[in-house]
Amino acid sequence: xxxxxxxRAVSRHYGTGEAEVRALDGVDLKIDRGEFVAxxxxxxxxxxxxxxxxxxxxxxxxGQYLFDGTPVEHLSPDAxxxxxxxxxxxxxxxxxxxxxxxxxxxxxxxxxxxxxxxQERDARARAALxxxxxxxxxxxxxxxxxxxxxxxxxxxxxxxGDPMVILADEPTGNLDSHRSHEIMQxxxxxxxxxxxxxxxxxxxxxxxxxxRRLIVFTDGxxxxxTPAEGQAA
Amino acid sequence: MIWExxxxxxxxxxxxxxxxFLTVLGVVIGVASVIxxxxxxxxxxxxxxxxxxxxxxxxxxxxxxxxxxxxxSRGGRxxxxxxxxxxxxxxxxxxxxxxxxSSQTVIxxxxxxQTQITGxxxxxxxxxxxxxxxxxxxxxGEDRAGLAVCILGQTVRRALFGGEDPVGQTVxxxxxxxEVIGVLAPKGAASFGxxxxxxxxxxxxxxxxxxxxxxxxxxxxxxxxxxxxxxxxVAAIEVLMRERRRITIDKDDDFSVTDMKEVAxxxxxxxxxxxxxxxxxxxxxxxxxxxxxxxxxxxxVTERTREIGIRLAVGASAGQVLLQFLVEAVVxxxxxxxxxxxxxxxxxxxxxxxxxxxxAPDPLIVALAFGFSAVVGVVFGxxxxxxxARLDPxxxxxxx
Numbered sequence: 001x002x003x004x005x006x007x008r009a010v011s012r013h014y015g016t017g018e019a020e021v022r023a024l025d026g027v028d029l030k031i032d033r034g035e036f037v038a039x040x041x042x043x044x045x046x047x048x049x050x051x052x053x054x055x056x057x058x059x060x061x062x063g064q065y066l067f068d069g070t071p072v073e074h075l076s077p078d079a080x081x082x083x084x085x086x087x088x089x090x091x092x093x094x095x096x097x098x099x100x101x102x103x104x105x106x107x108x109x110x111x112x113x114x115x116x117x118x119q120e121r122d123a124r125a126r127a128a129l130x131x132x133x134x135x136x137x138x139x140x141x142x143x144x145x146x147x148x149x150x151x152x153x154x155x156x157x158x159x160x161g162d163p164m165v166i167l168a169d170e171p172t173g174n175l176d177s178h179r180s181h182e183i184m185q186x187x188x189x190x191x192x193x194x195x196x197x198x199x200x201x202x203x204x205x206x207x208x209x210x211x212r213r214l215i216v217f218t219d220g221x222x223x224x225x226t227p228a229e230g231q232a233a
Numbered sequence: 234m235i236w237e238x239x240x241x242x243x244x245x246x247x248x249x250x251x252x253x254f255l256t257v258l259g260v261v262i263g264v265a266s267v268i269x270x271x272x273x274x275x276x277x278x279x280x281x282x283x284x285x286x287x288x289x290x291x292x293x294x295x296x297x298x299x300x301x302x303x304x305x306s307r308g309g310r311x312x313x314x315x316x317x318x319x320x321x322x323x324x325x326x327x328x329x330x331x332x333x334x335s336s337q338t339v340i341x342x343x344x345x346x347q348t349q350i351t352g353x354x355x356x357x358x359x360x361x362x363x364x365x366x367x368x369x370x371x372x373x374g375e376d377r378a379g380l381a382v383c384i385l386g387q388t389v390r391r392a393l394f395g396g397e398d399p400v401g402q403t404v405x406x407x408x409x410x411x412e413v414i415g416v417l418a419p420k421g422a423a424s425f426g427x428x429x430x431x432x433x434x435x436x437x438x439x440x441x442x443x444x445x446x447x448x449x450x451x452x453x454x455x456x457x458x459x460x461x462x463x464x465x466x467v468a469a470i471e472v473l474m475r476e477r478r479r480i481t482i483d484k485d486d487d488f489s490v491t492d493m494k495e496v497a498x499x500x501x502x503x504x505x506x507x508x509x510x511x512x513x514x515x516x517x518x519x520x521x522x523x524x525x526x527x528x529x530x531x532x533x534v535t536e537r538t539r540e541i542g543i544r545l546a547v548g549a550s551a552g553q554v555l556l557q558f559l560v561e562a563v564v565x566x567x568x569x570x571x572x573x574x575x576x577x578x579x580x581x582x583x584x585x586x587x588x589x590x591x592x593a594p595d596p597l598i599v600a601l602a603f604g605f606s607a608v609v610g611v612v613f614g615x616x617x618x619x620x621x622a623r624l625d626p627x628x629x630x631x632x633x
Contacts, residue, residue: 057546057626078550085548096543096630100248110547112237157547 002069004164004197005031005054010063011220012049023049025220026063033164036191036198038208038228041217047201048169050217054199055088055167056080068164085113089158089166091187093173095150097142103129103153104138110161128156132186148179155186159196166190168200172207184210234553235560242561245533246568256529257569259522260609264573264602265580266515271598272581273588274508280590281500283421292360293467294491295320295453295474309487311449314437316477320455325469327458330357331450333440339389339433340405346392349432350406352440358384358417360456368400368415371436379438381411387419387430404433409443411435421589428589463492519605522569523613530562530617541621542629555622562614563607570606574599 007029014021024046031037041047052058053065056072059080065073072083089110090096097106107125116124129138132152142150151171158166168187172180188210191198202208214228246253297309317331333352338345351357355371358364365384375382383404390399399413420429441448457466467490474488534541541554578594585592 052627055546057630078552081545081548081550084546088548090546092630096539096546098540098543109544112234113544113548113550113553115234161548 001033002066003030004033004035004068005029005199006064006066006069007050007053007060008064008066010050010053010060010065012046012053012058013061022220024053024060027220027222029215029222031197031199033197034191034195035213036188036211037200037213037215038211039199039201039215039217040203040205040208045217046220047217049220051167051169051199051201054165055090056083085110085161087164089161089163091151091154091158091166091168091171093170095142095147095154095174097150097153097157099143100141102139102141103134103145103156106142106153107157107160109157114161124160125156128160129153131159131190132156146179147175148182151175151179151183152186155183155190159190163196165197165199168198170201170203172202172204180204180207234556238553238557238560239564241557242564245561246565252529253565253568256526257522257565257572259525260519260566260569260606261522261573261576263515263517263519263522264570264606265577266518267512267602268574268577268594268598269580269584270508270511270515272578272592272594273584273590274504274511275595276581276585276590276593277588278501278504279593281497281504283591291457291459291461291463291466292362292493293455293457293463293470294493295455295470295488296491297452297488299485299487299489310478311451312453312488313448313450316474317450317453319473319477320453320470323469323473325458325461325466326455328356328360328456330354330360330454331437332357332452332454333437333445333450335440335444337406337433337444339393341393341399341402344393346389348386348389350440350444351432351434352437352444353434354437356456357434357454360454363420364418365415366418367398368413370415375414376436377438379436379442381409381439382414382436383411384415384417384434385413386417386432386434388428389431389433390416406433407444409439463494467492519609523566523609526562526566526569526610527613527617530558530565530614531620533561534558534617534621537621538624538629538632541624542626542632545624545626546630551622554624555618558618558621559611559614562618563610566610566614567603567607570603570609573606574602577602 007027009026009028010024011022011026012024014023027050039047039050049058053060060073063073064071067083067087072080075083098109104122104125107128108121111121111124126138129135132155134149134152134156137145137149142153145153166187171187172183175183184207187198187200190196200211208214209228211228214224214226215222216224295312297311299309312331314331317329320326321329330353335350335352336347337350338347355373355376358370368384370384371382374380385393385399393399393404394402399416402413403410404413405411417430417434437450455470457463470490471486475486478487480487544554581594582592
């Protein structure tokens with residue numbers, strides 16, 4: 001079976017000539033279904049660029065990106081939107097919830113684009129919020145929720161679309177250590193119990209320790225790819 | 234999807250009530266002025282038609298002075314009652330009502346009213362298409378002898394007697410003590426707002442002798458005999474009057490015969506040119522309103538860049554983002570259109586009241602204005618919406 005995510009000599013360049021920046025430089029990478037991968041590296045090492053490409057928000061300048069065996073590097077923006085809609089879920093450092101919009105409606109957002117009927121959206125959003133431990137907070141605005149709760153809403157939003165992969169870009173970057181560990185346990189549980197593949201970028205070693213595989217980027221290349229047998233469980 | 238976009242749009246409009254209102258103000262003003270112009274224009278057209286209708290069919294008016302329309306003579310000798318008799322003898326003519334007017338104060342008890350005295354004969358009621366509401370018309374004897382009897386218009390009756398029945402009472406006009414024998418049914422206001430019911434009708438000989446002090450007839454209302462074409466009737470009257478007034482072949486008429494239908498047509502065409510002109514000025518403000526919407530939508534797209542990024546990340550396609558902003562622009566401008574329609578009809582209603590013309594809203598124009606304002610939304614919302622749809626999701630998510 002083909003890996004879920006496969007990079008074949010993927011490069012991503014910005015600018016041209018003298019000013020050319022190689023954010024990614026011929027990266028090969030395979031991630032299988034059900035993995036929990038942490039990506040680390042100093043800023044500018046290319047880890048965010050790699051995440052954007054995995055998330056179909058960006059396309060490689062050179063090389064091939066296969067998602068579930070299908071090359072996607074030449075797909076149109078609309079086709080990439082479809083991929084995001086049906087297979088991917090995002091969790092961001094800054095939560096990125098819609099302001100003045102209830103938790104429930106935030107979680108329903110991807111379901112609207114999936115074209116689900118209002119009733120089913122409601123049920124799925126409630127279930128997703130329950131899964132992240134936010135029953136009874138459906139009507140709360142992001143401004144009425146703590147940072148940890150906001151990130152839970154964001155995770156529920158990623159879950160509601162029933163994705164194959166959750167891409168988490170420094171999901172604990174804005175949280176204190178106690179909340180960070182709660183969020184990580186939640187993600188770990190989703191990976192373990194629901195079999196959702198998780199790819200996470202982080203700066204912190206103790207957060208990365210929740211993953212089962214650790215990839216380190218340096219200067220646009222993968223410099224280390226080791227199992228990180230989830231000690232922090 | 235459209236429904237979701239619509240729901241979102243209404244919510245964002247409700248959230249920013251003041252800003253939304255200011256955004257659509259241009260469209261509101263544009264639509265309101267178009268609606269007000271057209272409604273008032275049509276009201277006054279209807280009024281012209283109605284007042285011509287109230288003159289009765291196939292009635293022409295003979296006045297001294299050169300051709301033209303509007304009240305008052307412009308030079309030219311007045312007519313006499315002999316002219317009236319001569320016109321009445323024409324085979325083309327049915328009834329003739331001579332008119333001599335005089336502005337006087339009418340007194341009854343403690344009340345008085347400044348009004349127009351119309352001296353005429355018994356035919357006048359029929360020729361001018363009036364109805365006697367109370368009492369009776371003059372009889373032949375009163376007419377010929379110029380007895381002191383009078384018929385009141387509704388406005389005068391109300392001013393002098395209120396709700397009472399004035400028939401049989403006496404009113405005083407200068408030195409005349411005049412018996413009220415009838416009251417006219419109301420006709421309402423004429424074009425350009427003069428009150429047609431503000432008058433007292435008396436036998437013409439009485440007016441000439443006791444009020445005007447001359448033998449003049451200021452104008453004649455002439456009903457043509459049935460089956461006579463208006464042009465033939467007018468021609469016959471013109472030939473007769475040239476002869477009676479001894480106008481040589483090389484001179485122009487010093488009187489005019491006006492076919493009221495012709496006047497109405499002319500007034501109506503002036504009317505429609507005017508309201509067309511004003512409406513096109515108003516349409517320019519709709520255009521300006523559209524630009525206002527575009528401006529605010531562009532600001533809104535910039536403000537909501539991050540939101541757009543989130544939507545793109547969770548799987549919205551560019552088309553769906555475009556649709557969302559387009560729907561928002563259309564909802565905004567349609568809302569502006571609806572407000573404008575209400576405001577415009579309101580203005581037209583007030584103006585109709587002041588101008589004493591009927592309030593004649595036209596559903597077609599209302600629908601058209603509403604549709605047009607929605608189109609303004611599509612046209613001016615497209616550019617900002619396209620800008621939103623073309624945002625790069627990564628850049629948009631990074632936007633603060």
